[in-house]
Every structure is written in structure tokens, then in C-alpha cells.
Amino acid sequence: xxxxxxxxxxxKIYGGKGNVFTALDEIDLTVxxxxxxxxxxxSGAGKSTLLxxxxxxxxxxxxxxxxxxxxxxxxxxxxxxxxxRDKLGFIFQDxxxxxxxxxxxxxxxxxALAKMNVAELERRVAxxxxxxxxxxxxxxxxxxxSGGQKQRTAAARAIVAKPSLILADEPTGALxxxxxxDLLESLKDLSEQDQATILTVxxxxxxxxxxxxxxxxxxxxxxxxLVKGKGTRKEFFNKVLDVLAALGGGxxxxx
Amino acid sequence: xxxxxxxxxxxxxxxxxYLIYFLSMIFSVVIYYxxxxxxxxxxxxKSIQSxxxxxxxxVQASIMLILFVTVxxxxxxxxxxxxxxxxxxxxxxxxxxxxxxxxxxxxxxxIMGAIAVLIGVLLGTLLSKLFTMMxxxxxxxxxxxxxxxxxxxxLNTLIVFSIIILFTSxxxxxxxxxxxxxxxxxxxxxxxxxxxxxxxxxxxxxxxIAFSYWIVFHPITEQQLVQLSLVLFGIVAGxxxxxxxxxxxxxxxxxxxxSRYYRGMNLIGTTQxxxxxxGNARTLTMISLLSSxxxxxxxxGYGGYYNIxxxxxxxxxxxxxxxxxxxxxxxxxxxIILEDKEHPVQGKLDxxxxxxxxxxxxxxxxxxxxxxxxxPTRLIAVSTYNQIAKVLNREExxxxxxxxxxxxxxxxxxxxxxxVGHTITLKLSEENHSxxxxxxxxxxxxxxxxxxxxxxxxxxxxTDIAKQVKPFVYQAYKVKNEKSTIETAKKLEKLxxxxxxxxxxxxxxxxxxxxxxxxIFLLGFLGLVFLAATGSIIYFKQLNEAYSDQERYQILRKxxxxxxEVLTTLSKQTLFVFLLPLVVGILHCTIILKAIFGVNLAxxxxxxxxxxxxxxxxxxxxxxxxxxxxxxxxxxxx
Numbered sequence: 086x087x088x089x090x091x092x093x094x095x096x097k098i099y100g101g102k103g104n105v106f107t108a109l110d111e112i113d114l115t116v117x118x119x120x121x122x123x124x125x126x127x128s129g130a131g132k133s134t135l136l137x138x139x140x141x142x143x144x145x146x147x148x149x150x151x152x153x154x155x156x157x158x159x160x161x162x163x164x165x166x167x168x169x170r171d172k173l174g175f176i177f178q179d180x181x182x183x184x185x186x187x188x189x190x191x192x193x194x195x196x197a198l199a200k201m202n203v204a205e206l207e208r209r210v211a212x213x214x215x216x217x218x219x220x221x222x223x224x225x226x227x228x229x230x231s232g233g234q235k236q237r238t239a240a241a242r243a244i245v246a247k248p249s250l251i252l253a254d255e256p257t258g259a260l261x262x263x264x265x266x267d268l269l270e271s272l273k274d275l276s277e278q279d280q281a282t283i284l285t286v287x288x289x290x291x292x293x294x295x296x297x298x299x300x301x302x303x304x305x306x307x308x309x310x311l312v313k314g315k316g317t318r319k320e321f322f323n324k325v326l327d328v329l330a331a332l333g334g335g336x337x338x339x340x
Numbered sequence: 341x342x343x344x345x346x347x348x349x350x351x352x353x354x355x356x357x358y359l360i361y362f363l364s365m366i367f368s369v370v371i372y373y374x375x376x377x378x379x380x381x382x383x384x385x386k387s388i389q390s391x392x393x394x395x396x397x398x399v400q401a402s403i404m405l406i407l408f409v410t411v412x413x414x415x416x417x418x419x420x421x422x423x424x425x426x427x428x429x430x431x432x433x434x435x436x437x438x439x440x441x442x443x444x445x446x447x448x449x450x451i452m453g454a455i456a457v458l459i460g461v462l463l464g465t466l467l468s469k470l471f472t473m474m475x476x477x478x479x480x481x482x483x484x485x486x487x488x489x490x491x492x493x494x495l496n497t498l499i500v501f502s503i504i505i506l507f508t509s510x511x512x513x514x515x516x517x518x519x520x521x522x523x524x525x526x527x528x529x530x531x532x533x534x535x536x537x538x539x540x541x542x543x544x545x546x547x548x549i550a551f552s553y554w555i556v557f558h559p560i561t562e563q564q565l566v567q568l569s570l571v572l573f574g575i576v577a578g579x580x581x582x583x584x585x586x587x588x589x590x591x592x593x594x595x596x597x598x599s600r601y602y603r604g605m606n607l608i609g610t611t612q613x614x615x616x617x618x619g620n621a622r623t624l625t626m627i628s629l630l631s632s633x634x635x636x637x638x639x640x641g642y643g644g645y646y647n648i649x650x651x652x653x654x655x656x657x658x659x660x661x662x663x664x665x666x667x668x669x670x671x672x673x674x675x676i677i678l679e680d681k682e683h684p685v686q687g688k689l690d691x692x693x694x695x696x697x698x699x700x701x702x703x704x705x706x707x708x709x710x711x712x713x714x715x716p717t718r719l720i721a722v723s724t725y726n727q728i729a730k731v732l733n734r735e736e737x738x739x740x741x742x743x744x745x746x747x748x749x750x751x752x753x754x755x756x757x758x759x760v761g762h763t764i765t766l767k768l769s770e771e772n773h774s775x776x777x778x779x780x781x782x783x784x785x786x787x788x789x790x791x792x793x794x795x796x797x798x799x800x801x802x803t804d805i806a807k808q809v810k811p812f813v814y815q816a817y818k819v820k821n822e823k824s825t826i827e828t829a830k831k832l833e834k835l836x837x838x839x840x841x842x843x844x845x846x847x848x849x850x851x852x853x854x855x856x857x858x859x860i861f862l863l864g865f866l867g868l869v870f871l872a873a874t875g876s877i878i879y880f881k882q883l884n885e886a887y888s889d890q891e892r893y894q895i896l897r898k899x900x901x902x903x904x905e906v907l908t909t910l911s912k913q914t915l916f917v918f919l920l921p922l923v924v925g926i927l928h929c930t931i932i933l934k935a936i937f938g939v940n941l942a943x944x945x946x947x948x949x950x951x952x953x954x955x956x957x958x959x960x961x962x963x964x965x966x967x968x969x970x971x972x973x974x975x976x977x978x
Binding site: 140142162163166167168169170171173175177181182183184185186190193194195196197198200202203206242 | 598599602603604605606607608611612614615892895896897898899900901902903904905
């Protein structure tokens with residue numbers, strides 16, 4: 086199976102003289118096509134930095150990052166923007182929907198930016214809207230819909246352009262448990278049926294239990310890795326909790 | 341931590357917001373002080389001969405400035421307050437007493453105001469010298485400008501701004517009492533509903549504007565005031581609806597074209613504009629109306645200055661002309677004129693004129709204060725007219741016979757009507773005599789009198805009428821360099837009595853120069869202030885919006901919109917906001933010029949100054965546009 090993310094000795098150092106903070110300390114990471122990978126760790130472990138580097142929003146101090154066969158290290162701003170548009174999809178904790186656009190317009194935004202023709206664009210929107218069950222709210226504005234609907238809209242926007250990699254930052258962080266479950270089920274289906282590659286950062290062991298593989302990082306280093314394998318989600322959930330306890334992120338970080 | 345140190349920290353933290361408010365206060369003080377110190381300047385009083393009448397114009401202009409400065413300060417104060425509501429709410433939330441917060445805001449505003457006035461007066465002193473020099477230059481005065489601070493001007497400025505600043509300080513003090521805590525926290529989120537466009541209002545805007553334009557060209561009532569009010573109402577209401585509904589409607593319609601709308605950043609640009617327009621309708625209306633008034637005012641002023649010579653020549657076509665009373669005087673006057681070696685005589689004429697009463701009801705124009713049935717009408721023989729034309733360098737060889745006549749358009753006739761084909765009846769003691777116009781001249785031939793209906797008739801008719809009514813004779817001279825005949829003009833004025841209708845080109849020219857010089861200066865000054873203000877208001881607005889759009893553009897950047905694409909859409913949106921009021925303003929201005937001042941826009945002498953004024957306006961606007969795009973780009977595209 087194809088390798089989507091190949092990161093080698095990824096390092097990120099913040100600050101200058103005398104006041105240096107190492108957010109990522111030579112992390113290696115490989116994600117294959119169709120994988121649903123979770124990244125966990127206590128606050129300040131470097132999860133968000135890792136995600137930002139993969140999202141090409143932040144640049145690593147050293148190391149190499151290859152996404153879908155292209156190294157993103159030496160790209161110019163213009164190229165990076167095009168790269169994000171064509172290869173990446175994003176889901177954020179606070180949805181990041183544009184409040185001036187309708188749900189439909191929000192979803193089709195990446196396609197419009199890619200200048201796709203209208204017929205194909207409408208077809209794609211209809212498919213993803215169906216997948217996330219938001220067909221009935223397409224003409225509404227973000228302030229008129231619930232948090233769960235907003236996050237499903239954001240997810241629809243993330244996958245509509247069929248990106249190589251979908252990055253999610255605490256996607257269930259602001260959702261109630263019912264909405265969270267709906268979203269996670271959808272993401273799992275996406276990776277299993279459509280071979281979508283998803284990488285999510287989360288604090289929530291419940292959310293992590295939907296992943297096929299969970300990476301734990303601490304102090305910028307890879308701590309351990311759990312693979313779901315053949316076991317049930319319940320068993321996997323308990324394993325995740327065990328590792329979190331060992332990681333010692335504090336009780337507040339575990340749900 | 342004392343209240344004072346909190347305030348100080350506050351200012352440091354919010355430096356940018358404070359700076360913008362502070363600068364607009366200084367700007368207002370500088371403008372006002374500069375203007376008022378001109379009013380009290382002795383140099384200017386010395387250079388203007390009719391200072392007493394000019395003074396009242398200055399006072400009126402300064403009242404306009406006060407109004408304007410007040411609005412401008414209140415506007416920037418509102419902008420500043422809006423940015424700070426959250427901060428004020430936070431103090432309250434943290435348990436600072438309302439009374440303390442109010443006191444803090446009050447003193448803060450007061451102190452800023454006081455410093456702004458101080459800086460403003462200092463800068464204004466420098467600027468007022470510059471403007472005094474400019475004004476004196478326009479008046480062709482040679483007086484040297486000294487460097488001085490006018491005590492009265494300072495006092496005047498202090499009083500005006502104390503009132504304004506005290507008012508805004510009290511408003512700042514009331515802020516904490518006026519709003520609920522929750523409202524203070526949501527200040528920046530309020531009032532951004534998605535605009536809906538009503539077809540009725542959109543159509544209404546077109547109808548209102550078209551209607552008022554139509555009235556301008558097809559008067560529906562005799563009463564000027566009613567007419568003017570109708571036009572003004574139509575334009576103001578129409579413009580408001582244009583920005584509030586028509587533009588939104590058109591943008592909404594453009595969304596229907598999916599293949600264009602769903603393409604690249606069009607999606608963002610269009611929705612952003614729709615989202616913004618409704619909320620900004622009032623500001624944009626105000627700006628386009630202000631622009632059109634400013635443009636009109638400067639155009640008229642500049643047009644006047646540009647055409648001084650032409651105007652003076654119409655008042656007094658000859659260098660000197662007067663009605664001959666007796667030979668002694670004529671001889672003395674002739675001596676005076678011949679003695680002036682610097683201004684050699686190029687031509688001298690005895691112009692014989694007959695004055696009779698005429699019925700001119702067939703013409704559109706009726707001189708003010710006369711009934712069309714009986715207006716004093718002056719006749720000139722065609723041979724005399726041809727002599728005049730020769731001396732005044734007008735190429736004309738006019739031939740008239742029988743009852744044919746030629747009209748010379750009266751100076752105050754703004755009807756643009758052609759007299760050719762119309763007849764007037766001369767009332768003579770024996771019988772009435774009708775004459776028919778076959779020719780029409782736009783340029784006048786003798787000094788202005790009221791009413792000034794001059795008619796050229798055939799030599800035969802002239803001699804016939806001269807038998808019934810005794811003609812009188814004008815002595816008319818054309819000399820070289822007639823603009824500088826100050827001494828001769830003064831001597832002639834001394835010599836000749838009032839009823840000789842003495843008219844000298846020099847007097848008319850300097851009078852015109854003075855009044856148009858002041859006109860253009862005042863209008864230019866006010867225009868500049870208005871221009872700076874409208875530009876600044878759009879600048880503030882756009883900056884404000886850039887702050888609230890920051891997050892939106894960040895999302896777009898994450899989705900994969902490049903910095904360049906953000907800059908492009910930003911430039912387009914800003915262009916829309918700048919260009920629209922400007923275009924509407926220029927359009928209105930053109931119509932107003934036509935309506936109020938009866939300006940014939942096809943005329944080249946008027947077109948050139950108006951075009952220059954508009955070009956200057958557009959260029960300054962362009963500067964504001966570039967500045968705005970740059971600043972907004974710095975905010976959203978960090």
C-alpha cells in the first residue's frame with residue numbers, strides 16, 4: 086500500500102538564544118494510504134506542532150517531510166498554498182467555517198478555488214452532503230445550525246476535493262457525545278470504505294478508540310504506539326486509557 | 341496598581357487604536373486653527389480691499405468647518421469606543437466600580453484632547469503661514485508674510501475644541517452606564533446579518549435618481565426652491581437606496597451565474613461585499629454626497645478663477661468706456677488716457693446708443709425686476725457695431741436691412757435660448773415698431789448696466805428712431821496691457837460723475853480676481869478637508885473591517901489560498917468600496933453643476949477646470965486606496 090506521510094527526524098525548536106524550547110525532537114512518522122491514525126499526548130507534548138508541520142502551516146527546524154511523494158521542506162509560500170489546496174483537507178476543533186457563506190458554499194470552497202467546472206462541483210457536493218447527512222441544511226448559514234452539523238460541514242469540506250491526507254485537530258473537542266460518535270463513525274467509514282488517509286490529534290480516549298493506530302508523544306518524542314488489530318473498540322479504548330495513565334498527562338487530560 | 345498606571349498601560353497596549361483617534365483629533369485641530377488664523381491675519385486683511393464682506397464669508401466657512409470637525413471627531417470617537425467596549429467590560433467584570441471606570445475614561449479622553457489641541461495649534465501655526473502665502477499669491481498681493489501666532493485664533497480654537505472634547509469625554513464617561521456588560525462583550529459581533537435585497541428598493545433607487553436627473557433637464561415647476569428640493573431629495577434618497585439595495589441586489593444577481601461565482605476567489609469577494617454593503621450604506625451615501633458637493637464647489641470656484649479674464653471682459657469689453665456728458669470732461673478724460681504711455685491706445689470709438697422701451701415677451705429671458713412688456717432696450721446701429729467688432733478684434737461683418745436685428749446675449753441670461761427668429765416690439769412715441777432677430781452674439785460690446793438688453797439694428801432704422809429719441813454717446817477706449825491700468829482707472833473714477841456709467845476693465849478684473857481668488861481658496865481649503873475626511877473615513881472603515889475579517893482570511897490561508905490571492909481579492913473589494921462612491925459622486929456633481937449653476941458642460945472653458953478638479957480628486961483618492969489596501973493587507977495577511 087502507498088505511503089502517504091513519510092517524516093524523518095522531524096525537529097522543531099522555538100525561541101532563540103538562552104530560551105530554547107524543543108517542541109519536536111527528531112520524530113519519525115509513517116502513515117499509509119487508508120490509515121486512520123490518532124496522535125495523543127499531554128498538553129505541551131508537541132501534538133499541535135506536529136499537526137501544524139504536516140499541515141505545512143509551520144516549518145520544521147530540521148528533518149524531512151514527504152507527503153504523497155512530495156517533500157514540503159523547501160517549498161515557497163505560493164507552492165505551499167497550492168499544495169494545501171490540492172493535497173490536504175482540514176477539520177478543526179472550532180470548525181473554521183466562513184460565516185458569510187452558506188453550508189453549501191463552505192463545502193464547495195476548495196473546489197471553487199481549484200476552479201472545477203460547475204457540473205462536477207455540484208455532483209461532488211451532493212455526494213459528500215449525502216455522506217455526512219447534511220443535505221437538508223445546504224442553504225443555511227453556519228450561525229443557523231448546531232455544532233455537530235457545523236463539524237460535519239467542516240468534514241465534508243475537508244474531503245470534497247479528495248485530498249491525499251485529511252488532518253483533524255481535536256475534531257470532537259466541542260461536540261456532545263452523540264454528535265461526536267456520529268462524526269467519528271463517518272470518519273471511520275471514510276477510511277475503511279473510501280481508503281481516505283486521516284490523521285487526528287485528540288485528547289479524548291473515546292475518539293482515539295476509533296482510530297486504527299494511536300501514536301503517543303511526550304516532550305516532543307515518540308513515547309509509544311498502539312495498534313488496534315483484531316480486537317474490539319472497547320478493548321482498544323481500555324488500552325489507550327492504560328497508556329495515558331502511564332504517560333501521566335494528568336487526570337484532566339483523560340476525557 | 342493605581343488607576344493612573346492602569347490607564348497608562350492601557351494606552352501602551354492599545355497604541356494603534358489610540359494613535360488613530362489621536363491623529364484624527366490633531367488633524368481636526370490643525371485644520372480649524374489654520375483656517376481661523378487666516379481669518380485673523382492682518383496681512384490678509386490688508387490685501388483684500390473689500391474685507392468686511394469677505395469677513396462674513398470667512399465666518400460662514402468657519403461655521404461649516406466647526407460642523408464638519410464635530411462630525412469627524414464624533415465619528416472617530418465612535419470608532420475608537422467600539423474597539424474598546426470589550427476592555428471596558430473586562431474592567432467591570434474584574435470588579436472595578438463603574439464610577440471609577442467612568443472617571444478613568446473621562447480623564448483619558450480629556451487628556452488626549454488637551455494634548456491634541458496643543459500639538460494641533462503648533463502644527464497649525466506652521467501651516468497657516470503656508471496657507472497665508474498661498475492665499476496672497478492667489479490675490480496677486482506682494483505683502484510679505486511674517487511669522488506670528490494670533491491670540492484670537494488660539495482662543496477661538498480653544499473654545500470650540502473645549503466644547504467638543506468635553507462632550508466626547510462625557511460620552512466616554514457615560515459608556516459604562518449606557519450598556520449592559522453582555523453588550524460590551526459582544527460589541528464586535530453585532531449587526532452583521534446577511535443582507536437581503538429587495539427588488540422594490542433596488543428599482544426605487546434607479547427611479548429616484550433618474551427622476552431627479554430628469555427634473556434637472558426638464559423643469560416641472562417655476563419655483564426654484566421646490567424644484568431644487570425635489571432634486572435634492574431624489575438624489576439623497578436614491579443614493580441611499582442605491583448603496584443599501586441596488587448594489588446588494590446586483591451582487592446577489594451575479595451569484596446566480598454559478599460558473600463565474602463558483603470560480604476561485606469570486607465566491608469570497610462577492611459574499612464579503614454583500615455582507616458589508618448593507619451595514620455601510622449610510623457611510624457610503626454620506627461619502628458620495630460629500631464628494632459630489634466638494635467636487636461641485638471646487639469646480640465652480642476653480643472655473644471662476646480660470647475664467648476671470650473672460651468674465652471681466654464681459655463686464656467691461658473696452659478698457660475704458662463712459663457716457664459723454666460735455667466736451668470739457670471728454671477732453672480731460674482723453675488727456676488722462678493719452679498721458680498713460682505704458683498703456684498706448686489701440687482704438688477709440690464714439691458709440692452712439694438709443695434707449696427705448698421694448699416689449700420682449702417673445703424671449704425666454706426677462707431681466708430681474710422688470711416686466712417683459714416694458715424693458716429698457718438699447719439700440720446700436722449696425723455700422724457702429726462693425727466698428728466695435730473691429731476694435732475688439734471680433735471678426736464680424738454684419739449686414740442688416742429693414743426690420744432685421746441682431747441680439748447680444750445679456751450677461752445674466754442663463755437660458756441658453758436662441759433669439760434668432762423671435763421678435764421684439766420697440767415702443768416709440770409715434771408708433772410701435774417690431775423687429776426680428778436674424779443673428780445672435782454671445783459676446784457683449786459695452787459696460788454692464790441693468791437691464792442690459794442691447795440690440796443691433798439696421799442703419800436706416802437707427803436713423804429713423806434717432807429722429808424721435810435722442811441718442812447718447814459712449815466714449816470707448818481699447819488700450820494695451822489693460823490689466824494693469826490702475827492709475828488711469830483711478831484718475832478717471834475721480835474725474836467722472838456717477839451717471840456716466842464709467843466702466844474700466846482694470847476695476848472689473850481686480851474685483852473678479854479678488855472674489856474668485858478667495859472663492860477658490862475657501863472652496864479649495866474646505867474641499868481638501870472634506871476630501872481628506874472622506875478618504876480617512878473609508879480608511880478607518882476598511883481597517884476596522886480588516887480586523888474583523890482577520891480570522892476569515894486565516895481560515896482561507898489554511899485551506900490553501902495563497903497570500904497573493906488574498907491580496908488580490910482584498911484589492912478588488914477595496915476598489916469597489918472606493919470607486920463606487922466616487923463614480924456616483926462625480927455623476928451627481930455633473931448634474932448639480934448643470935442644475936444649480938446652469939453650467940454649460942459642452943463649453944471648453946468650463947470643461948477644462950472641472951476636468952482638472954476631478955482628475956486631482958481621483959488622484960488623491962487613488963493615494964488613499966493604495967494606502968488602505970496596504971494597511972488591510974498588513975492586518976489580514978501577516
